[in-house]
Amino acid sequence: xxxDATGISSLRGRPGWxxxxxxxxxxxxxxxxxxxxxxxxxFSQANDDCLACHEDRTLTGTRKGKTIPVxxxxxxxxxxxxxxLDCISCHADIEGKELPHDDTLxxxxxxTCHDTIKAxxxxxxxxxxxxRGDPLAxxxxxxxxxxxxxxxxxxxxxxxxxxxxxLCGKCHxxxxxxxxxxxxxxxxxxxxxxxxxxxxxxxxKGLIVAPSCASCHTAHSILPHTxxxxxxxxxxxxxxxxxxxxxxxxxxxxxxxxxxxEKELHVLPACVxxxxxxxxxxxxxxxxxxxxxxxxxxxxxxxxxSSDGRSxxxxxxxxxxxxxxxxxxxxxxxxVSPSRVRACETIAAKVDxxxxxxxxxxxxxxSTHGQLLAENDPNGPSCKECHGTHGVLGRIDPRxxxxxxxxxxxxxxxxxxxxxxxxxxAGSQHEIIEHYTESIHGKGLTKSGLTVTAMxxxxxxxxxxxxxxxxxxxxxPRNIPxxxxxxxxxxxxxxxxxxHATEVGVTKKELPVCSDCHSAHTIRRTDQTGFMLDIMTKxxxxxxxxxxxYFDTYHGKVSQLGYTKTAKCYDxxxxxxxxxxxxxxxxxxxxxxxxxxxxxxxGATRRFAGYLSHATHHxxxxxxxxxxxxxxxxxxxIGTFCVGGLHTLxxxxxxxxxxxxxxxxxxxxxxxxxxxxxxxxxxxxxxxxxxTExxxxxxxx
Amino acid sequence: MDxxxxxxxxxxxxxxxxxxxxVMIISFISLALTGLTLKFSYTPWARTxxxxxxxxxxxxxxxxxxxxxxxxLFATHIADLWRRKHREYGSWRALIFGPDTMLFTRRDMSELxxxxxxxxxxxxxxxxxxxxxxxxxxxxxxxxxxxxIGSTGLMLWFPVFFTHVxxxxxxxxxxxxxxxxxxxxxxxxxxVHFFNTHLRPExxxxxxxxxxxxxxxxxxxxxxxxxxxxxxASGRLEEHLVEPYQPIVIRTVRIFASVALxxxxxxxxxxxxxxLFAYR
Numbered sequence: 001x002x003x004d005a006t007g008i009s010s011l012r013g014r015p016g017w018x019x020x021x022x023x024x025x026x027x028x029x030x031x032x033x034x035x036x037x038x039x040x041x042x043f044s045q046a047n048d049d050c051l052a053c054h055e056d057r058t059l060t061g062t063r064k065g066k067t068i069p070v071x072x073x074x075x076x077x078x079x080x081x082x083x084x085l086d087c088i089s090c091h092a093d094i095e096g097k098e099l100p101h102d103d104t105l106x107x108x109x110x111x112t113c114h115d116t117i118k119a120x121x122x123x124x125x126x127x128x129x130x131x132r133g134d135p136l137a138x139x140x141x142x143x144x145x146x147x148x149x150x151x152x153x154x155x156x157x158x159x160x161x162x163x164x165x166x167l168c169g170k171c172h173x174x175x176x177x178x179x180x181x182x183x184x185x186x187x188x189x190x191x192x193x194x195x196x197x198x199x200x201x202x203x204x205k206g207l208i209v210a211p212s213c214a215s216c217h218t219a220h221s222i223l224p225h226t227x228x229x230x231x232x233x234x235x236x237x238x239x240x241x242x243x244x245x246x247x248x249x250x251x252x253x254x255x256x257x258x259x260x261x262e263k264e265l266h267v268l269p270a271c272v273x274x275x276x277x278x279x280x281x282x283x284x285x286x287x288x289x290x291x292x293x294x295x296x297x298x299x300x301x302x303x304x305x306s307s308d309g310r311s312x313x314x315x316x317x318x319x320x321x322x323x324x325x326x327x328x329x330x331x332x333x334x335x336v337s338p339s340r341v342r343a344c345e346t347i348a349a350k351v352d353x354x355x356x357x358x359x360x361x362x363x364x365x366x367s368t369h370g371q372l373l374a375e376n377d378p379n380g381p382s383c384k385e386c387h388g389t390h391g392v393l394g395r396i397d398p399r400x401x402x403x404x405x406x407x408x409x410x411x412x413x414x415x416x417x418x419x420x421x422x423x424x425x426a427g428s429q430h431e432i433i434e435h436y437t438e439s440i441h442g443k444g445l446t447k448s449g450l451t452v453t454a455m456x457x458x459x460x461x462x463x464x465x466x467x468x469x470x471x472x473x474x475x476x477p478r479n480i481p482x483x484x485x486x487x488x489x490x491x492x493x494x495x496x497x498x499x500h501a502t503e504v505g506v507t508k509k510e511l512p513v514c515s516d517c518h519s520a521h522t523i524r525r526t527d528q529t530g531f532m533l534d535i536m537t538k539x540x541x542x543x544x545x546x547x548x549x550y551f552d553t554y555h556g557k558v559s560q561l562g563y564t565k566t567a568k569c570y571d572x573x574x575x576x577x578x579x580x581x582x583x584x585x586x587x588x589x590x591x592x593x594x595x596x597x598x599x600x601x602x603g604a605t606r607r608f609a610g611y612l613s614h615a616t617h618h619x620x621x622x623x624x625x626x627x628x629x630x631x632x633x634x635x636x637x638i639g640t641f642c643v644g645g646l647h648t649l650x651x652x653x654x655x656x657x658x659x660x661x662x663x664x665x666x667x668x669x670x671x672x673x674x675x676x677x678x679x680x681x682x683x684x685x686x687x688x689x690x691x692t693e694x695x696x697x698x699x700x701x
Numbered sequence: 702m703d704x705x706x707x708x709x710x711x712x713x714x715x716x717x718x719x720x721x722x723x724v725m726i727i728s729f730i731s732l733a734l735t736g737l738t739l740k741f742s743y744t745p746w747a748r749t750x751x752x753x754x755x756x757x758x759x760x761x762x763x764x765x766x767x768x769x770x771x772x773x774l775f776a777t778h779i780a781d782l783w784r785r786k787h788r789e790y791g792s793w794r795a796l797i798f799g800p801d802t803m804l805f806t807r808r809d810m811s812e813l814x815x816x817x818x819x820x821x822x823x824x825x826x827x828x829x830x831x832x833x834x835x836x837x838x839x840x841x842x843x844x845x846x847x848x849x850i851g852s853t854g855l856m857l858w859f860p861v862f863f864t865h866v867x868x869x870x871x872x873x874x875x876x877x878x879x880x881x882x883x884x885x886x887x888x889x890x891x892x893v894h895f896f897n898t899h900l901r902p903e904x905x906x907x908x909x910x911x912x913x914x915x916x917x918x919x920x921x922x923x924x925x926x927x928x929x930x931x932x933x934a935s936g937r938l939e940e941h942l943v944e945p946y947q948p949i950v951i952r953t954v955r956i957f958a959s960v961a962l963x964x965x966x967x968x969x970x971x972x973x974x975x976x977l978f979a980y981r
Contacts, residue, residue: 551742551743553873553876554739554857554876556742557739557740557742557743558739558742558757560742560743560747560748561738561739561742561747561748561751561756561757561760562748562751562752562756562757563756563757563758565758601860601861602861603861604861604864605861605864605865607864607865607866607867607868607869608860608861608864608869609869610864610868610869610870611860611864611869611870611872611873612869612870612873615870615873617877623873625870625873625874626870626873626874626877629874629877629878630877630881633877633878633881633882633885634881636881636885637881637884637885637888640842640885640889641885641888641889641892641893644889644892644893645892645893647835647893648892648893648896648897650817650820650821651816651820651897651901652901652902653820654819654820654826655901655902655903656902658826658902658903659902659903659905662903662923
């Protein structure tokens, strides 16, 4: 403990001044004290000797090169609890020194007398911070003052019960350096305390028996709740509260067996589980029920509801293995009256999971599922449809229906084709479950057993399920890139910079999102033939003209024959990072296009890149060369066919005549024999004459 | 007409020319089938056919093999001409401007006019010689077609090589020329050529002379009276007389020719379908 300039300043009644100068306390302060009194050996300094100088209000000393006042108010000192002590009792290092003494004095050690408290402080958070050299750490004088320490109960004491919240608040109020810079998990401590029942008693009603900070945290043994010795550690908190709330266990009898209170505290809720620290309100919490009271009846397998005969049996085994094994019955089945024989007869409302799971409950209420239930639609699934009841398991438990691999089966209960949800659905997605199971996500989940692969709730959310048409839906087109980007983040980043992103694209048409190319439930591997060949028609849905001309050129024709190793839209334009050709970052920009061609055509040059991959011979303005080549070739074709065809047509009648004439000649020559038998000798004349005559005859007719 | 008559026959085509024609048929039909799948890739037939041919990649391979075959036969024909210039003619002038020339001559012009007159019943059948004008036309149509389709085809086969010198858009032009010229060739061969040589009633259903190389003398005299008379007059007809083939050879040839003809007709039907009902 250092009694120094800090202490002096507080004597001057300027609270706050010293806290702001705490850092400087780390260094001893210089005092100029006139040595007067003699000791047993030489001479001892009497208080008067010290005050001879220090009663001077203008007296200053230096510390770390700074001038500081070193005035001591003799009257207040005399009135303090230490008034009967000699200065040198605390400032022991001056004893026997020549006066005036050196500027530099040792810090005052309060532990010389207060050794127990010193030890407590050293172990506490504050003491450890001091030992670390933390400039914000409080020492004795930070709370108690220096020369003017008065009894704790005295009205002027800074550590009087009524003033403690303010004292602690100097460092722990919102916005103070300690609250901002040190690792303290509670926020708005002072505000919450002042509004709590404790704060109200202390500060508004002036009840000095009402607890202040030190009542729970102790004055000197302040330890974090994680420290087993702390007064606010889970094991000790009941003991701390019962210092005042003696026999509070009687009030909680139905929830907590009295015997457990001391023996098995770890299985019980700590006071702060219900009554939050600093926020303790003056409310009467619902009186709880011991589970055993409920199970006396509900353990029976044959217990039924008198109204509709449904089983009211609760399996103790299910309950014990469930996520809620440590939640008491009455916490969910609220509204019990423990004073009655059948405590549950006053239960009026159904279990409301949102009383604990408030945030989830709110999301659920806004979802399609929640809205249906709110309309009392029998198709609306409540929490228990998916999560079950007493045997509820967390979604990381493989036995749980909400475990990733089980989710498609869970949703399929209603969403499989023909089931109640699918029946009322009017959109375009059908056989969702079957398609999903065959999709890359479905295969990843069911065949590869990857729990991280996307299943129903990853895209549709678990509790905020909304139709795609709803702008708030995770599968609304505007939100889809973000939804897919949860897993495919890198792709989303590329996509958001592409022409298809809403921030970039300039068009009145609807911009495509992931599902427009990849589909929703039938997502395939992009290196599979089906996907690769489909993509052209998908791009073509919006880029009609350009897709048509693509199919007029080699790449398009070849891909139409089912060949996938040819350039498809995304091979040249990019898949997710499509940019305008004019953009220098585009795969098709002047600087990049040759490289893009070289992906397939090794050694391609800039001239090669001049190939028109979307050329059509139907556009004379854009592609006159192709247009005229096409029409030139077509004219040649038509001309040749006209001439050749006409020639042939004219020929036919004469050719028929020749055939008939030959048959007339051959028929008598080889009657009853095959056409190969009995041929006339080569030198014979008649065959040649036959046709000629026939022709002549024909001509004559 | 049947060619398997007993007795000597006139040999119209050399063994080499017959072989080249068979190679030509095989390569031409392969090229046509595989090439048209690409040209008419938008018809369902093309997809089915491409699939039957083992997918596009294999169809492309067949197309290139066909191309190499055809370039090979073209080179062989030129080499043969060279050889015959040395052996039979002595000079290019004799080969090109001799009586058996493939070039169009004044005589072809008058034969064309006489033929038209004959068609219209205004004159007798002209006294055709070794090569009629329509045969010469077929020859040069194929000659021209090979030059045009072959050169553009090589550009499409090796675009990277050619664009070292030529601009990229010429590849687009080349593909139009290649495919339209091929369409012309296929259409012409499988209709006009088929009719002129095989389907015309006096030869129906096919003329096997190009496969066997030989024809009955009386048919020869009837078909090419001028050549026949010239050979008789010079007394060199005997030099061209050979024994007919065995019936088994004729049957085999007939089957091959029937297959080739049928394929040709199917291709024509497909082209008509594609042009009329699916063209774009």
